[in-house]
Amino acid sequence: MDWLPTSASTFAPQVDSILWLVTIISVVSCILVGFLLIYFVVKYRKRSDNDQTPAITHDSFLETLWTVIPTILCILIFIYGYVYYDKYTTPTKGAYEINVTAQRWSWSFAYPNGKKTFNELYVPLNKPVRLVMQSKDVLHSFFVPAFRVKQDVIGNRYTFINFTPTKEGVFDIYCTEYCGISHSDMLAKVHVVSDVEYAKWESGDSADVENAYAGMAPDKIGEQLYSSKGCVACHSIDGANGVGPSWKNLFGLEREFIDGTKEIADENYIKTSILYPVNPPQGKVVKGYAPVMPSYQGLLTDSEITAIIEYIKTIK
Ligand code: HEC
Numbered sequence: 528m529d530w531l532p533t534s535a536s537t538f539a540p541q542v543d544s545i546l547w548l549v550t551i552i553s554v555v556s557c558i559l560v561g562f563l564l565i566y567f568v569v570k571y572r573k574r575s576d577n578d579q580t581p582a583i584t585h586d587s588f589l590e591t592l593w594t595v596i597p598t599i600l601c602i603l604i605f606i607y608g609y610v611y612y613d614k615y616t617t618p619t620k621g622a623y624e625i626n627v628t629a630q631r632w633s634w635s636f637a638y639p640n641g642k643k644t645f646n647e648l649y650v651p652l653n654k655p656v657r658l659v660m661q662s663k664d665v666l667h668s669f670f671v672p673a674f675r676v677k678q679d680v681i682g683n684r685y686t687f688i689n690f691t692p693t694k695e696g697v698f699d700i701y702c703t704e705y706c707g708i709s710h711s712d713m714l715a716k717v718h719v720v721s722d723v724e725y726a727k728w729e730s731g732d733s734a735d736v737e738n739a740y741a742g743m744a745p746d747k748i749g750e751q752l753y754s755s756k757g758c759v760a761c762h763s764i765d766g767a768n769g770v771g772p773s774w775k776n777l778f779g780l781e782r783e784f785i786d787g788t789k790e791i792a793d794e795n796y797i798k799t800s801i802l803y804p805v806n807p808p809q810g811k812v813v814k815g816y817a818p819v820m821p822s823y824q825g826l827l828t829d830s831e832i833t834a835i836i837e838y839i840k841t842i843k
């Protein structure tokens with residue numbers, strides 16, 4: 528039975544060993560205390576009515592012992608933890624740097640070659656990676672259980688994570704700092720791929736993305752993008768109001784904006800809303816909503832936007 532999540536970075540075994548150490552110390556102490564408790568209750572029970580408790584005030588030897596042993600254990604745990612904490616906060620020379628931006632309620636990643644991804648982080652296998660992270664709004668926290676790394680992401684200041692992935696595959700990224708109503712949707716994936724695949728992915732352009740959808744109908748692609756690009760965090764498809772308006776029956780609807788103007792929600796309106804959600808002159812904020820939608824300029828290709836529009840048309 529696996530007690531812990533997959534272990535997929537160089538830190539994972541180290542963090543696990545500390546966790547096991549602390550767990551074993553706790554279990555052993557718990558059993559010891561429990562056993563002594565029961566033993567003393569039985570041994571020193573009141574045997575008769577004139578049984579007197581002797582007036583023992585203290586025992587210097589025992590008191591020293593039960594102070595010194597736990598102190599040594601705590602110091603050991605601290606040193607053990609500190610050594611690894613130090614390693615994980617110190618950058619490795621030549622690490623591959625990726626910029627991470629957290630925003631309610633999504634993650635975006637910018638790579639050294641100018642590539643950008645949204646809610647999908649790509650890292651090469653067995654290469655040290657350094658994440659340089661910041662938040663555009665509130666406190667978030669970047670957590671990859673499989674790598675055993677977690678770090679708060681805050682505004683106006685960079686925070687960092689260093690790790691070396693050791694296993695190919697797709698792992699979960701969570702936000703672990705409560706950051707508002709769609710906090711639990713602030714999920715992303717990290718893809719650990721081999722060197723060869725990574726180079727291919729890095730040099731690939733958006734054509735790659737289109738190939739990934741080969742043979743799929745545009746509305747189905749749009750449906751996938753709806754979750755993978757994080758629209759799901761703010762837009763429902765069942766008519767329920769979220770942070771943003773629902774997409775149900777959106778296509779063809781007349782929209783009223785906070786500046787009092789109106790427009791029919793057609794292809795161009797939807798595309799403009801995705802690229803310039805809030806900034807005038809193109810951007811118009813739908814009446815009754817806050818101007819919080821992030822711009823997807825540079826994060827969605829034209830054909831992806833078309834696919835999303837096709838998908839929105841199907842939501843009736
Ligand atoms: C952080 C929450 C958030 C996310 C994530 C988000 N949106 Fe929005 N969106 C909003 C809000 C709020 C509005 C309404 C205010 C406005 O018009 O800017 C809106 C408006 C829209 C509109 C106009 C809708 C209408 O009913 O008139 C479209 C189209 C749209 N978003 C598409 C998308 C797509 C596509 C994605 C994902 C790629 C996305 N949004 C992700 C919050 C979000």
Ligand SMILES: [Cu+2]
Pocket residue numbers: 629631632666667668702703704705706710713
């Ligand atoms: Cu968050």
